[in-house]
Amino acid sequence: xxxxxxxKVLVVLSLVCSVVGMSGCSSLGVEPWExxxxxxxxMALTSAPIDASLDDHIYFSKEATSGGRSFxxxxxxxx
Amino acid sequence: MQxxxxxxxxxxxxxxxxxxxxxxxxxxxxxxxxxFDTAIMHYAEVDRVSATEAIIAGTKKFNNDEVLSLKLTIDxxxxxxxxxxxxxxxPQTFTRPSGNGQYNVKAGDTPLxxxxxxxxxxxxxxxxxxxxxxxxxxxxxxFSKEYDYMSASLNGNVARDxxxxxxTLSAGMAYAYDxxxxxxxxxKPLSEMVVGDSNDPNFNDDFNKTRIxxxxxxxxxxxxxxVTQVINRQMIVQLNYSYSTVSGYMTDPFxxxxxxxxxxxxxxxxxxxRPDERTKxxxxxxxxxxxxxxxxxxxxxxxxxxxxxxxHTFDFxxxxxxxxxxxxxxxxxxxxxxxxxxxxxFIAQDEAKPxxxxxxxxxxxxxTYTVGxxxxxxxxxxxxxxxxxxxxxQTPKDNGTQAIGVLKEVELYEQVDAIIAQVTYSF
Numbered sequence: 001x002x003x004x005x006x007x008k009v010l011v012v013l014s015l016v017c018s019v020v021g022m023s024g025c026s027s028l029g030v031e032p033w034e035x036x037x038x039x040x041x042x043m044a045l046t047s048a049p050i051d052a053s054l055d056d057h058i059y060f061s062k063e064a065t066s067g068g069r070s071f072x073x074x075x076x077x078x079x
Numbered sequence: 080m081q082x083x084x085x086x087x088x089x090x091x092x093x094x095x096x097x098x099x100x101x102x103x104x105x106x107x108x109x110x111x112x113x114x115f116d117t118a119i120m121h122y123a124e125v126d127r128v129s130a131t132e133a134i135i136a137g138t139k140k141f142n143n144d145e146v147l148s149l150k151l152t153i154d155x156x157x158x159x160x161x162x163x164x165x166x167x168x169x170p171q172t173f174t175r176p177s178g179n180g181q182y183n184v185k186a187g188d189t190p191l192x193x194x195x196x197x198x199x200x201x202x203x204x205x206x207x208x209x210x211x212x213x214x215x216x217x218x219x220x221x222f223s224k225e226y227d228y229m230s231a232s233l234n235g236n237v238a239r240d241x242x243x244x245x246x247t248l249s250a251g252m253a254y255a256y257d258x259x260x261x262x263x264x265x266x267k268p269l270s271e272m273v274v275g276d277s278n279d280p281n282f283n284d285d286f287n288k289t290r291i292x293x294x295x296x297x298x299x300x301x302x303x304x305x306v307t308q309v310i311n312r313q314m315i316v317q318l319n320y321s322y323s324t325v326s327g328y329m330t331d332p333f334x335x336x337x338x339x340x341x342x343x344x345x346x347x348x349x350x351x352x353r354p355d356e357r358t359k360x361x362x363x364x365x366x367x368x369x370x371x372x373x374x375x376x377x378x379x380x381x382x383x384x385x386x387x388x389x390x391h392t393f394d395f396x397x398x399x400x401x402x403x404x405x406x407x408x409x410x411x412x413x414x415x416x417x418x419x420x421x422x423x424x425f426i427a428q429d430e431a432k433p434x435x436x437x438x439x440x441x442x443x444x445x446x447t448y449t450v451g452x453x454x455x456x457x458x459x460x461x462x463x464x465x466x467x468x469x470x471x472x473q474t475p476k477d478n479g480t481q482a483i484g485v486l487k488e489v490e491l492y493e494q495v496d497a498i499i500a501q502v503t504y505s506f
Contacts, residue, residue: 029245029309037312037369042398045307045317045365047376050118050134050503051453051467053150057132058122058499062473064416064442065390067321068363068380071234071253071301 046070113139120501127495128158128195145208152201152223159191163334163438165425166190166489167345174274176333177263178286181277189493192333199225213240221255230257236303245309253301260294261332267291268352269432272335289350297327297355313370319363329353336438337425343484346428351437353421359384373399388442390416404457410469412449418442418478424491427483440475440492447473451499462506469499 030038037043046052052069060066116136123129132154139147162173171184175194184190205219217236223229236251259265263286270289275282305319335348365378380392393413400406419442421435451469458464473495482491 028311029242030312032243034312038309038315040369040374042374042400043315043367043369045315045367047367048453048503050116050136051501053152054118054120054132054134054499054501057154058471059414062441062471063390063414063445063447064388064419065359065361065380065382065392065414067301067303067323067359068319068361068382068392069365069378071232071251071303071321 111139111141113137114505116503116505118501118503120499122497122499124158124495124497126159127191128156128160130154130156143209145206148203148205148207148219150201150203152203153199154201155196155198157196159193160195160333161440161493162190162192163336163351164190164345164348165337165339165438165486165491166493167337168485168488169344171345172274173335173348174272174277174286175263176261176266178283179263179277181274187489189490197225197227199223199228210237214238215240217251227261228257228259230255232256232299234301247305247307249303249305249307251301251303253299253303255299255301256296257299257327258294258296259328259332264290265292265295265328265332266350268330269349269436271338272348272350274348295328295330295332297325297329299323299325314366314368317363317365319361321359321361321363323359323361325357325359327355329355329357331437331439334437334439336423336436338428339425339483339486340428341484343425343482343486349426349432349436351439352435353419353437353442354386354435357384357386373397386442387420388416388418390414406453406455408453408455410449410451410453412447414445414447416445418444422478424477424480425486440473443492444476444478445473446476447471449499460506463504465503467499467501467503471497471499473497 041047046069056066114137116134118134120132121129122132132152134150134152136148136150141147164171164173166187166189168186170186171190172181173184173190173192174181176192177194182193201221201223203219203221205217207215207217210216215238219234221230221232232253232255234251234253236249238247238249240247267289273282273285273289275285300323302322303319304321305317307315307317309315330351330353332350334351336351337345338347338349340346359382361380361382363378363380365376368375374397376394376396376398378394380390382388382390391414395412396408396410398406398408419437421433421437422439422443423433423436424438424443426432426436449469449471451467453465453467455463455465475492475494477492
């Protein structure tokens with residue numbers, strides 16, 4: 001019984017870890033000197049923040065979904 | 080030479096202005112300069128709304144990795160917006176939301192209210208800084224005001240790096256408070272629009288009977304949890320979960336719904352009514368991949384809420400650089416949503432009124448797509464100019480509701496076409 005419980009705890013823990021990416025992702029990634037491409041401005045996750053904020057405003061007022069990438073909040077009474 | 084002098088002056092002027100705002104002196108060291116992004120965007124729907132939005136955003140990186148971002152947005156909106164009523168084979172007359180006057184819609188046309196014109200000013204500020212080892216914290220605020228609407232929000236975010244900064248976990252929270260104060264007041268939910276002679280002395284009394292307040296508010300709490308993972312030298316991935324709960328007035332005071340008889344003919348227009356609670360869950364995944372020929376930016380978002388709206392959003396951009404520093408970036412976006420449980424294109428006059436109902440196609444079943452192209456070029460001294468042109472198409476759909484009588488002869492789900500044009504200049 002105790003062994004099963006320990007096993008369960010272990011499974012849950014490893015699941016959590018892999019989801020969180022701490023242990024599961026430790027084999028992924030690069031060394032600091034391998035960041036030449038990732039360091040480019042174009043490789044930033046939000047590389048064009050102005051475009052992103054304009055798009056957010058358009059789709060917020062034209063569709064029923066907002067946010068996801070960042071906060072979706074309120075903002076305007078736009079029609 | 081002259082042009083360059085002018086540009087430097089503009090930057091210096093803006094720097095001075097920003098410093099004045101912050102109460103500091105305009106003595107800027109070489110490393111601690113402001114970077115400005117400016118943009119003007121025009122959004123225009125065929126025969127409907129058009130909006131022009133101008134942005135100026137300044138970012139200052141301090142020597143100790145602290146970052147201050149300030150953004151001013153001004154937009155102006157004009158044009159016609161669907162009022163929610165169905166088209167009819169006969170002309171229709173509606174009272175304006177303000178109660179001042181009426182407007183007519185031709186037979187067969189989707190009823191559009193052309194009273195919309197508003198100007199919005201929005202100020203956003205964000206402060207980001209490292210904290211302890213491996214932590215980054217960020218706090219910000221937002222204030223926006225238009226003629227009949229006010230929104231204020233605060234946000235905070237903390238991120239921690241792991242695994243040689245290849246993994247970053249983040250958690251954030253935002254609170255927003257919005258107030259709507261429409262001209263003519265807040266309509267009584269499901270009450271009948273008074274349509275008649277607005278010069279009649281009794282008209283104002285009748286109109287006021289359909290009003291319950293001068294303003295309403297809502298508050299929004301957003302939670303955002305994310306993990307960012309560097310996969311290899313070319314690839315980075317982000318996964319976010321966000322939770323959003325809104326409480327308060329979410330009805331659109333300008334929207335109505337047609338109450339029709341058995342033959343589909345409009346007998347009355349009722350002001351819509353939406354629930355005052357909404358909880359949303361969104362899952363967002365994004366990857367960027369650096370190919371030899373360009374950079375792919377692909378993302379997917381799934382959203383589900385307790386109004387029974389589920390949506391899927393796919394977004395793809397592919398940046399193709401040229402040897403001279405110019406680039407083009409094609410963009411494709413696909414979006415699909417299911418209808419809110421209280422969405423109906425019209426209601427039957429002889430059936431009991433539902434508690435909640437809206438005929439706003441934006442919370443009905445809807446598919447949209449966007450195709451666009453961005454072209455960018457460097458102008459020297461780290462300045463950049465880019466142009467973006469996009470086409471946006473909306474296909475509202477029936478959510479299984481059968482059209483009855485004369486409604487079979489008219490278009491209940493009119494498609495919308497829009498153009499988005501934008502110029503961005505960074506210096």
